[in-house]
Every structure is written in structure tokens, then in C-alpha cells.
Amino acid sequence: MPIRIEDTFEDVLMKAATGLGMGKQALADASALTHDEVDTLLSGTFDEAALRKVAPVLNLATNALIDMAQQTWRPNVVEIPGLKCFNTPHPVTGYLEMTVNSYLAWHPKQKEAVVFDTGANAAALLQYIQEKKLSLKALFLTHTHPDHVAAYDAITQASKDLRTYTPEREPFAGAKAVRPGDHFELPGLSIVSRLTNGHTTGGTSYLIHGLEQPVAIVGDALFCLSQGGTKTEAAYQQALESNRNELLNRADHTILCPGHGPCTTVGEEKRRNPFYPEFKKSR
């Protein structure tokens, strides 16, 4: 079953409003709506006229947000040799449908593989590695939120000679620090890290070269049609800037592999992600 798109249009509105430090009343005042109209939108009731007023106040792409609310599009399922997504349920109180992704990458003609984040549970990942007779060499963390490291022990205990890496700004017991721009090589693949912080202080993406298409494992920096939440206004601006400078500047056919929701591409996110109006032909 395809992985469902992580965020709804109201999630995007909420993340942008929080990121800009705007409460409901401020949003109502700036968009010439009543408090109740804003409340209704934020609770997920689609009202195109109201959405058209609110989107520009939040610097969101209006038409992209309307498409998102109408659920007119979903991304093609990404299947390229040497890249496998494991989508595992991670129920959190209040978010019972929540799932988290981990990714396995290897050159299709080679046996050495690396994993990015652990998922909530590593059973399917470890079974796949065994079936394909792959040898797991490294585990890279995009950030250390609990849902992304939940199966750390299960993976490290099952794999001999495994090196583990975490962003230098997010130390994790037993893992070596990764700095922005660090390179890693394995037969047929090269990996380079990029700082894509904002959602967390050390959030790191990993660019993979050597597969059919360039791939970026992005953690919660960017989602299909959305992005990870931020706690402060500075962190929100940082997240927007990191994504512009480190991810959305890549070639359009670059596959983006997020920690939640389906994979997407740079081209699709430039066209459709409401947080980035500057790439849209019509806003």
C-alpha cells in the first residue's frame, strides 16, 4: 500500500503560523477573516475563499495549498534498484496513524549496504538484508528524535562491523559525529552529508550518488508537500533556508526520501510544496 502523505493542508497552515509566531487572532486580523473562520480552517475544514486569504499572509503558495486540500495529486511510487524504504508504525499518543521511514541503500551489483535511520522496528529491514545477502556497513542518523532511533539497538546488535554516525550537533551514544560535507564511500556508491537543520539543531541530509537517480535522504527536513515542524521562529527560518540551499537547489530528478510520508522529487516539491512559493509559476 502506498505510504500516505504525511501532512494535511491544515498541518501546513499550523506549521507556518507557528513558525511565524502568529496566533489565530493575528492570522484573522492580517487576513481579514474572523477568528471563527480561521479556527474552522485550522481544524481542517476546506474553504477555498478563506484559504486564499490566509495563504499569502503565511507566505505559502496559494494554489499549491488548494491542490493539497483537494488531494488532487500524489507522488509516483519511487522504486529504483539499490534503494528500499521501510515504513514502520510508530504510534504516538494523539497520532495513532503515525509511521516512520528508514532507508536501505546499496549498489545493485554490490553487497555492501548502508541504512539511514532505524525506523520504529527493524524486523523487516533485517530480514530483507538477510534475504538479499547484503552486508550492512554503516547506519547514518538524520537526527535523534526517538522515532528515528527506536530500533538502534536491534540493528547494531544484529550487524557485525557496523559503524554508526550521528550529526555532530546531536550526539548519540556509540555513534561517531558527522560534520556537514563529510564523504563516505562504499563499492559503487558515494555519500555526502549536508546540514539541513531547523526541525532539529543538527538535522542532516545524506546525498547518495551512484544509483540510477541522485537520492537525498532528508529525515524530517522536508516532506512530500510539507516539512518537519519547528519550535521557534528562528528555527522555522533556518528550516526554509536549509531546504532552499541544500535540497531544492538539486537537480529536479533528485529523489527525496523523508522520514515520514512518501518519497518525492526536487522537481515535484518545487512545483507543489506550499512552503516554497518562489518556485511556482502562479502562486
Ligand SMILES: [Fe+2]
Ligand atoms: Fe523528527
